[in-house]
Amino acid sequence: MRLWARYGLALAITLALVQIPVYGIVVGPLIGGLAYGFAPLSRTERNVGLTMPMAAYGMILAYYALVDIGRLARYLSLFPIFVALGLAVMLVMGLFGLFIGVNAYRVLRRDGDRQQHSR
Amino acid sequence: MRLETYRLAILIAVTLTAALLLPKTFLRVADPINGPMKAIHKPPLPELPAQVDLDVYGVPHITASNETELAYTLGYIHAYMRMFQMDVMRRIAMGTLSELVGRAGLDSDEFFRRIGLHLAAEETWRAIKERYPDVAAYLEAYARGVNDYIASNPPILEYLVLGKRPEPWRPQDSIAIGKLMAWGLSGGFTDLQLARFLAVHGAEALQELELLERPLNVPIVRAPSGKLLAWLGSVDEAVRRAVGPAMSNSWVIGGNLTATGKPILANDPHLTLSAPPIWFLARLTVPGKLDVYGATLSGVPLVVIGRNARIAWGFTNTGIDVVDFYYYEWDGDRYLYRGRWLEPSVREETIRVCTDTCEEVVLEVFETVHGPVIERGGDRYAVRWLGMGATLEAVAFYYVNRARSLEEFVDAMRHFVVPSQNVVYADVEGRIAYFASGYFPLRDGGYLPFNGSAGEGEWNGSAWLPKATMLVDPPYVATANNKVADLGRYLQWRWADRYRYVRIVEMIEEAAKEGPITLDRVMAMQNDVVDASCRYFVPMFLEAYRRAGRPEDVGGRMDALRRWMEGGCQFDGDSREATLYATSLLNVHLSLWGARFRKANITDWAFLPLEVTERLISRALKGDQIAVKWTGDPVRLLVDAVRNATDVRWGMLNRYQMQHPLGAVLPQLNYPTMPAPGNWFTVNVAPGQLTRVGLYVTVGPSVRIIADMSDGGLYVSLPGGQDGDPLSGGYASMLDLWASGRYEALG
Numbered sequence: 001m002r003l004w005a006r007y008g009l010a011l012a013i014t015l016a017l018v019q020i021p022v023y024g025i026v027v028g029p030l031i032g033g034l035a036y037g038f039a040p041l042s043r044t045e046r047n048v049g050l051t052m053p054m055a056a057y058g059m060i061l062a063y064y065a066l067v068d069i070g071r072l073a074r075y076l077s078l079f080p081i082f083v084a085l086g087l088a089v090m091l092v093m094g095l096f097g098l099f100i101g102v103n104a105y106r107v108l109r110r111d112g113d114r115q116q117h118s119r
Numbered sequence: 120m121r122l123e124t125y126r127l128a129i130l131i132a133v134t135l136t137a138a139l140l141l142p143k144t145f146l147r148v149a150d151p152i153n154g155p156m157k158a159i160h161k162p163p164l165p166e167l168p169a170q171v172d173l174d175v176y177g178v179p180h181i182t183a184s185n186e187t188e189l190a191y192t193l194g195y196i197h198a199y200m201r202m203f204q205m206d207v208m209r210r211i212a213m214g215t216l217s218e219l220v221g222r223a224g225l226d227s228d229e230f231f232r233r234i235g236l237h238l239a240a241e242e243t244w245r246a247i248k249e250r251y252p253d254v255a256a257y258l259e260a261y262a263r264g265v266n267d268y269i270a271s272n273p274p275i276l277e278y279l280v281l282g283k284r285p286e287p288w289r290p291q292d293s294i295a296i297g298k299l300m301a302w303g304l305s306g307g308f309t310d311l312q313l314a315r316f317l318a319v320h321g322a323e324a325l326q327e328l329e330l331l332e333r334p335l336n337v338p339i340v341r342a343p344s345g346k347l348l349a350w351l352g353s354v355d356e357a358v359r360r361a362v363g364p365a366m367s368n369s370w371v372i373g374g375n376l377t378a379t380g381k382p383i384l385a386n387d388p389h390l391t392l393s394a395p396p397i398w399f400l401a402r403l404t405v406p407g408k409l410d411v412y413g414a415t416l417s418g419v420p421l422v423v424i425g426r427n428a429r430i431a432w433g434f435t436n437t438g439i440d441v442v443d444f445y446y447y448e449w450d451g452d453r454y455l456y457r458g459r460w461l462e463p464s465v466r467e468e469t470i471r472v473c474t475d476t477c478e479e480v481v482l483e484v485f486e487t488v489h490g491p492v493i494e495r496g497g498d499r500y501a502v503r504w505l506g507m508g509a510t511l512e513a514v515a516f517y518y519v520n521r522a523r524s525l526e527e528f529v530d531a532m533r534h535f536v537v538p539s540q541n542v543v544y545a546d547v548e549g550r551i552a553y554f555a556s557g558y559f560p561l562r563d564g565g566y567l568p569f570n571g572s573a574g575e576g577e578w579n580g581s582a583w584l585p586k587a588t589m590l591v592d593p594p595y596v597a598t599a600n601n602k603v604a605d606l607g608r609y610l611q612w613r614w615a616d617r618y619r620y621v622r623i624v625e626m627i628e629e630a631a632k633e634g635p636i637t638l639d640r641v642m643a644m645q646n647d648v649v650d651a652s653c654r655y656f657v658p659m660f661l662e663a664y665r666r667a668g669r670p671e672d673v674g675g676r677m678d679a680l681r682r683w684m685e686g687g688c689q690f691d692g693d694s695r696e697a698t699l700y701a702t703s704l705l706n707v708h709l710s711l712w713g714a715r716f717r718k719a720n721i722t723d724w725a726f727l728p729l730e731v732t733e734r735l736i737s738r739a740l741k742g743d744q745i746a747v748k749w750t751g752d753p754v755r756l757l758v759d760a761v762r763n764a765t766d767v768r769w770g771m772l773n774r775y776q777m778q779h780p781l782g783a784v785l786p787q788l789n790y791p792t793m794p795a796p797g798n799w800f801t802v803n804v805a806p807g808q809l810t811r812v813g814l815y816v817t818v819g820p821s822v823r824i825i826a827d828m829s830d831g832g833l834y835v836s837l838p839g840g841q842d843g844d845p846l847s848g849g850y851a852s853m854l855d856l857w858a859s860g861r862y863e864a865l866g
Contacts, residue, residue: 020153061151064156064159071159071846079148082149083151086156089141089149107124
């Protein structure tokens with residue numbers, strides 16, 4: 001949970017800061033997932049990682065609710081499909097990032113182990 | 120590298136490639152940070168130079184210390200509430216819509232670039248700058264207000280969906296919107312449609328159907344045409360020659376008939392019903408100088424319909440034909456004109472078509488001595504329109520907003536060229552007036568394309584219509600797009616059917632008989648859903664039923680029609696008899712004209728007015744063989760029409776469809792569909808367009824305005840909301856008010 005809190009926040013911040021036109025929604029969750037997956041994770045922590053993109057989206061919604069809950073409500077009623085798309089893209093890209101991060105960590109750790117052994 | 124590393128690299132590459140290959144629109148609308156969701160965070164209106172009080176419906180009451188501040192503030196507020204709408208309007212007019220919406224806008228851009236509205240707007244702006252510096256300064260201040268809003272980088276939903284930003288505003292854009300409205304109200308391609316109709320069905324149709332005469336139509340101004348044409352003196356002279364009550368009807372009711380002793384003026388222009396509405400309500404005040412309120416167009420800082428402290432005015436379209444088409448003998452790219460082969464001048468237009476990237480489409484526009492050349496149905500025509508070049512409608516409205524008397528009002532309207540409007544006027548002194556505004560190009564004919572090669576249809580100057588149509592201080596005047604006057608020359612032939620006009624006059628007469636006319640009574644008149652056409656058609660249906668030997672299968676329906684007519688021909692949403700009548704009428708119309716229109720490649724199913732059908736059937740029932748040639752057996756036509764009609768509730772069939780410019784792809788932005796009481800011929804008009812699933816009402820009272828000259832009151836309702844932002848609570852704020860026939864007091 002300690003890692004979740006740390007990297008979850010990192011992901012949300014990354015996402016909020018990424019101002020890349022159009023591809024922000026791809027790059028943000030990818031980097032967030034990657035960062036989270038790259039850390040040494042237990043199985044539980046990895047499972048928690050699956051919820052992170054949704055948690056990040058929730059944080060964004062919470063921000064808009066704080067700004068103007070009436071306009072947010074109208075947006076949700078008019079464009080639920082955009083919201084669903086956003087969630088889906090973030091989930092998929094977050095999971096890709098997580099998967100890549102976990103594997104990259106493994107590969108690099110094994111390489112490191114081998115180098116230690118060879119010394 | 121080992122296998123696992125390769126796998127990892129491939130996975131990263133595949134992920135990124137997949138992401139890059141996703142459609143950008145898909146990613147953009149999904150993005151909660153940079154996408155349309157960003158529009159949730161809309162900053163409130165900042166402090167503006169003028170004081171702004173928004174009422175409960177979002178109508179701004181702007182009080183400024185001078186006109187520059189006033190225009191600036193209105194510009195900012197227009198942009199704040201309607202930026203996307205005004206941008207779309209100016210882009211349509213300027214032929215730059217494709218930059219915003221991609222290929223979907225290309226046909227429109229090509230057309231308007233050919234016609235040259237953008238050139239006319241530029242030319243008009245130059246003329247205003249040279250000759251009317253006050254008006255130019257006013258338009259420039261307005262543009263600054265719009266541009267300061269744009270510069271604040273506002274999150275606007277539609278732009279975030281499209282991935283675009285609004286371009287800076289120029290005074291020419293405001294003028295171009297006026298040009299676009301003018302073009303839309305100038306008659307369009309009727310000449311070409313009529314030519315095709317006559318080509319397919321014989322030139323004699325013109326006489327046989329009495330298209331030019333329109334004998335059933337009722338003119339607004341009824342006087343010997345020679346006398347009217349002789350009215351070429353000053354306005355004052357025209358005022359003295361006011362025509363008496365027998366010759367006038369109106370939306371404006373003189374004080375001698377009203378409860379307050381002061382005039383009441385009512386106006387509801389029938390335009391496209393859109394989300395947001397085409398009009399934007401505002402009150403503009405510079406203490407001691409100006410206090411004008413009513414309906415402005417988004418993108419134009421002037422009150423088009425409304426009132427000030429002294430006078431009120433309203434418009435309906437006359438439809439007077441100010442567009443002509445010319446065909447030529449061509450030899451390659453040369454055309455024959457009066458025996459000489461001429462090279463057309465060539466204008467190059469570059470249209471930028473942008474989705475995620477932009478491409479350029481280059482257009483070569485030929486111009487003959489008559490105007491730009493367009494292609495229609497494989498043929499080339501030059502178009503000549505009175506609104507091409509510099510016309511000063513913006514100047515007219517600038518001075519109308521400031522006028523204090525009929526003389527000043529008419530003087531301001533001298534600048535108004537196109538489109539010709541039925542103008543109704545009232546003032547606090549009790550004076551009321553009517554005239555057809557604008558100019559009329561003098562030429563022989565005009566209802567068919569001219570042979571340009573033979574030198575036909577040359578314009579020999581123009582006539583100022585108010586000189587021939589001015590009525591001052593009749594008891595009342597009504598206009599309903601019906602014939603303006605019989606002036607002894609062709610003005611147009613597609614005058615609106617007389618039914619609305621007949622009903623308005625009838626209501627005013629009835630109300631006057633019952634006692635002084637109140638404001639509430641006038642409001643009820645505007646929302647009236649009686650179809651006067653039933654009085655002419657139902658008796659014909661019943662006559663045909665009798666002649667057909669009273670066939671049993673339609674007996675019940677004929678009885679229902681008779682009872683409904685005796686009950687007043689109401690087109691309420693719940694009425695089944697109304698549907699029976701309307702669909703019977705449609706069956707008659709389509710049986711008579713459907714195949715004929717298709718054969719002539721005419722897509723407008725209402726190309727011929729219903730009066731033509733009424734007259735034709737009436738003649739056929741009397742045995743007129745020429746009419747029978749067109750109708751076939753009129754008895755069978757009428758009985759079959761009723762037999763094949765439907766009788767669901769009218770409100771289920773006839774429904775409002777008010778679309779947002781992006782409504783075809785984002786239907787959530789449209790206003791909700793709802794039953795539309797009324798029909799094509801009721802005062803509260805709801806002209807359904809035939810579709811496979813019913814009648815879609817996309818045109819109707821685009822604003823309802825009533826001015827009570829006794830107390831500074833202006834009562835308004837809008838088919839939608841002031842705020843064009845779909846996320847705003849005010850997006851459809853007045854829709855219920857409008858649909859239920861209620862009003863907001865603006866003054």
